[in-house]
Amino acid sequence: MHEASLVSSLAENLLELKRREGGRRIVRFKVEIGELSGVDPEAFRLAYEVLRESLEDLRETEMELSLVPARFQCGNCGQSFSGDYLAECPGCRSLEKIVLSGEELTLREVELEV
Numbered sequence: 053m054h055e056a057s058l059v060s061s062l063a064e065n066l067l068e069l070k071r072r073e074g075g076r077r078i079v080r081f082k083v084e085i086g087e088l089s090g091v092d093p094e095a096f097r098l099a100y101e102v103l104r105e106s107l108e109d110l111r112e113t114e115m116e117l118s119l120v121p122a123r124f125q126c127g128n129c130g131q132s133f134s135g136d137y138l139a140e141c142p143g144c145r146s147l148e149k150i151v152l153s154g155e156e157l158t159l160r161e162v163e164l165e166v
């Protein structure tokens with residue numbers, strides 16, 4: 053399971069942060085999951101629930117997930133739009149585009165109790 057390894061590296065980052073900042077406890081943290089990241093939010097949450105049972109440091113830590121929608125910008129006319137990698141520009145039908153958001157898996161807003 054892809055999500056399990058993502059969650060365990062996330063946990064390592066969190067514990068490293070806690071060590072560095074000298075916090076007593078991690079109260080909560082937020083993870084942004086992009087629609088295009090290939091991460092299944094439910095599987096991710098489940099993997100976290102499993103992991104925290106085995107990690108004393110995270111047992112009372114809340115995880116908040118927020119989903120980031122996929123946004124593209126047309127490489128031809130510059131219009132921005134949502135969709136997936138196969139979407140064409142609604143303005144000019146071009147398939148050329150750059151990803152503005154939706155590929156991220158980002159740890160944010162870690163709240164430490166000191």
Ligand SMILES: [Zn+2]
Nearest residue numbers: 126129141144
């Ligand atoms: Zn276009």
